[in-house]
Amino acid sequence: MNKRQNVTMKGTKDGITLHLDDACSYEELKKELNHKLIESSKSQEDKLISVLVHTGNRYLTSSQEEEIKELIRQKKNLVVESVLSNVLTKDEAEKQKQANEIVSITKIVRSGQVIEVPGDLLLIGDVNPGGTVRAGGNIFIMGELKGIAHAGYYGNQEAVISASIMKPTQLRICDSITRAPDEKQDENSREMECAYMNEEQQIIIDRLQVLVHVRPNISNLQGGF
Amino acid sequence: MGEAIVITSGKGGVGKTTTSANIGTALALQGKRVCLVDTDIGLRNLDVVMGLENRIIYDLVDVVKGRCKMQQALVKDKRFDDLLYLLPAAQTSDKNAVDPEEMKILIDDLKQDFDYIIIDCPAGIEQGYRNAVSGATKAIVVTTPEATAVRDADRIIGLLEQEDHIERPRLVINRIRPQLMKNRDTMDIDDITRHLDLELLGIVADDDQVIRATNQGEPIAMDPNNIASIAYRNIARRILGESVPLQQLQEENTGVFTKIKNFFKVK
Structure with missing residues (x-):
């Protein structure tokens, strides 16, 4: 069976957009994101690229959000521009x-x-x-x-x-x-x-x-x- | 069941005690049973204004602390036949000797016996103020036309609005000097009433006779002809629900000379 991709990457003229799937577990997501990043960072040149992270309907706590950002930042030429989500907590709303x-x-x-x-x-x-x-x-x-x-x-x-x-x-x-x-x-x-x-x-x-x-x-x- | 009215102002020296004494006296003159309560513990002087200082045996703190019965502490004003009483403040304790709950019980107790309980509030917004308002259901705010007094009155009205058991306060503007007001050196009656957004209960002119009466221990309201006395009597009538028009405070320059002067001015 062909496994569905949890992390999809799209290049735009402003940088990269990362779509993170909202149905899989958070741990799974992290693992796959890490893989994807290592894979792709090899092929990139040494220029800074801004990344837009889209988490769909998944709610990330602020510590999880920080974790994801950290993961992306570790790849030396990636900069997290912002993290977008479709969901908000009641408090934030x-x-x-x-x-x-x-x-x-x-x-x-x-x-x-x-x-x-x-x-x-x-x-x-x-x-x-x-x-x-x-x-x-x-x-x-x-x-x-x-x-x-x-x-x-x-x-x-x-x-x-x-x-x-x-x-x-x-x-x-x-x-x-x-x-x-x-x-x-x-x-x-x-x-x-x-x-x-x-x-x-x-x-x-x-x-x-x-x-x-x-x-x-x-x-x-x-x-x- | 009587009505407890607190007389307050925030600022000192605007005439709370004089107003309390005279409203109380004027209500007694109308045949109501009135008890004046001095809550300025430690700095009492309502007894001096009423001329009852030498009859004090027990005081408010003694009643609250159970050292005497209410009847023993009440000082009867001989000029009125069983209508006007004073519950004096203690001179030896301070404001913290009584708390608002004790005060409320005391006032509720007095309500059984009297038609009106006039509570003279100390200046300031601390414990003494809280004691004074705790038992009241109505409030009269006294101010003078000075900016300082109006500012403090505004503050006190804000605090009174937070007390759910007190109706919307009414305003007495005291010590008005018509000439200054006319020259716009002080705020005029409309300015003050609009600024404070209160119902105007009465205006009292600044009159030397009031000071003289205070020093003699005889409230000015006893004098049937004095301008300030009439003002206090009008206030009492308004408290009783009558509708009495406001006094005209313009200085009457009706001498022959001024008449001639006015005559030439007119044309």
């Missing part, structure tokens, strides 16, 4: 979902209170002085921002902050900070504004409408209108 989801809260964030969400935040209410809102993604405030807002809390420079009335004590995006000017400004000119980080890592405050141009990927409406 939950995390991904949270990071992409927009959490809406209706509340007044008062002095001393901190609200933190992993994804985008839609706050319907005010942030009073001394209050803080933090988000892994963008912050949209339908109300008055008088406290501190920190968008892109986990290092997303693309994150923006927008508010119906923008009078913050501090704005933070990623690791940049800007604060309100010391001199009092005129009262009514701070409506419908947004803050984003420009190429020089500076926080710019501008009319809400400029977001269309500087952060077009905020809109995620599918199709046209």
